[in-house]
Amino acid sequence: xxxxxxxxxxVTLENRSAASVSGIQEVVSFDxxxxxxxxxxxxxxxxxxxxxxxxxxxxxxxxxxxGTIDSLVYSxxxxxxxxxxxxxxxxxx
Numbered sequence: 001x002x003x004x005x006x007x008x009x010x011v012t013l014e015n016r017s018a019a020s021v022s023g024i025q026e027v028v029s030f031d032x033x034x035x036x037x038x039x040x041x042x043x044x045x046x047x048x049x050x051x052x053x054x055x056x057x058x059x060x061x062x063x064x065x066x067g068t069i070d071s072l073v074y075s076x077x078x079x080x081x082x083x084x085x086x087x088x089x090x091x092x093x
Contacts, residue, residue, distance in 0.1 A: 007061045009040045016069045019046065024061040027053075035065060047071045 009023030021037060021044065028036040028043065030053060035046045040061075051067035 007040055011072065013069065017066065019065045019069055021065070022062045024058065024063055027056065042074045042076055045073045045075065
C-alpha cells in the first residue's frame with residue numbers, strides 16, 4: 001500500500017531580508033518586485049524590492065529568497081488550479 005504524504009508548509013523570515021519556504025508545488029511567477037508561489041496552503045505572494053531566488057528545489061518543494069521583503073500574502077489557489085496552466089506552458093505559447 002502506497003502512502004501519500006503531504007509536505008509540511010513552512011515559512012521562515014529573517015530580518016525581512018531572507019526567507020525560506022517549504023511545501024511549494026510550483027513557481028507561478030517571479031521578478032525583482034514580486035514572487036508568486038503555489039503552496040500546499042494556497043497561493044503565496046511575496047512582495048518587496050530586489051527579490052532574488054537563491055535556491056529552488058521543486059522535488060523537495062523548497063526555496064530560499066533574498067531581498068527586501070515587504071509583504072507575504074496568502075490567497076486561494078482554486079482559480080489558478082482550475083486554469084490548468086503552469087508557468088512553463090504560459091511561457092512557451
